[in-house]
Amino acid sequence: GAGVSQSPRYKVAKRGQDVALRCDPISGHVSLFWYQQALGQGPEFLTYFQNEAQLDKSGLPSDRFFAERPEGSVSTLKIQRTQQEDSAVYLCASSLVLPPLGGFGGYTFGSGTRLTVV
Amino acid sequence: GESVGLHLPTLSVQEGDNSIINCAYSNSASDYFIWYKQESGKGPQFIIDIRSNMDKRQGQRVTVLLNKTVKHLSLQIAATQPGDSAVYFCAENKSGGSNYKLTFGKGTLLTVNP
Numbered sequence: 078g079a080g081v082s083q084s085p086r087y088k089v090a091k092r093g094q095d096v097a098l099r100c101d102p103i104s105g106h107v108s109l110f111w112y113q114q115a116l117g118q119g120p121e122f123l124t125y126f127q128n129e130a131q132l133d134k135s136g137l138p139s140d141r142f143f144a145e146r147p148e149g150s151v152s153t154l155k156i157q158r159t160q161q162e163d164s165a166v167y168l169c170a171s172s173l174v175l176p177p178l179g180g181f182g183g184y185t186f187g188s189g190t191r192l193t194v195v
Numbered sequence: 196g197e198s199v200g201l202h203l204p205t206l207s208v209q210e211g212d213n214s215i216i217n218c219a220y221s222n223s224a225s226d227y228f229i230w231y232k233q234e235s236g237k238g239p240q241f242i243i244d245i246r247s248n249m250d251k252r253q254g255q256r257v258t259v260l261l262n263k264t265v266k267h268l269s270l271q272i273a274a275t276q277p278g279d280s281a282v283y284f285c286a287e288n289k290s291g292g293s294n295y296k297l298t299f300g301k302g303t304l305l306t307v308n309p
Contacts, residue, residue: 119286120284120297121299125296172295175294184241187238189238
């Protein structure tokens with residue numbers, strides 16, 4: 078596709094429910110990133126994939142958060158036993174090459190999934 | 196600590212005026228600084244970036260200035276238009292092992308009045 082696609086756009090989960098958020102990166106993009114954006118804040122890094130390899134998961138808030146990219150294209154961010162503090166917009170970004178080679182113009186964000194835990 | 200922050204949370208300007216959005220950073224090791232625009236319900240959209248070895252870079256209607264002496268970054272938007280209304284974030288990228296990671300500030304809400 079022309080851009081990074083995320084689904085669903087909105088998700089309401091009851092506390093304790095598991096959720097799965099999907100990211101379709103731009104075709105051919107090797108690098109894929111997940112960020113969490115709390116209301117009124119800037120995005121915060123969660124995890125990074127290069128192809129199917131998860132090279133950095135240092136930003137994942139707890140072991141309830143899990144991300145995968147099994148075939149090196151689509152990625153899923155899974156949150157188990159959701160809690161109210163998980164409410165945020167989850168952003169996915171992809172890049173053809175690893176930044177900052179060539180700068181950040183090709184580091185493209187999707188529109189995000191807004192997760193509300195009630 | 197390492198942080199990227201903004202001086203003003205909101206900025207209101209008249210259409211046609213120039214806008215200046217400011218950002219302070221604390222990490223001298225940052226190699227790239229990037230400005231993003233985020234409209235409601237959308238992800239951050241790249242505007243312009245600047246490497247730490249530069250002090251000015253211009254794009255279409257935008258200019259980024261970097262002052263490493265005082266660790267200050269600014270985004271100037273010329274002839275601001277209603278379509279420029281959005282939240283603007285500065286972000287930094289540190290060279291080295293985790294050079295793929297962006298650290299964002301809190302953002303400035305720009306409102307353009309017609």
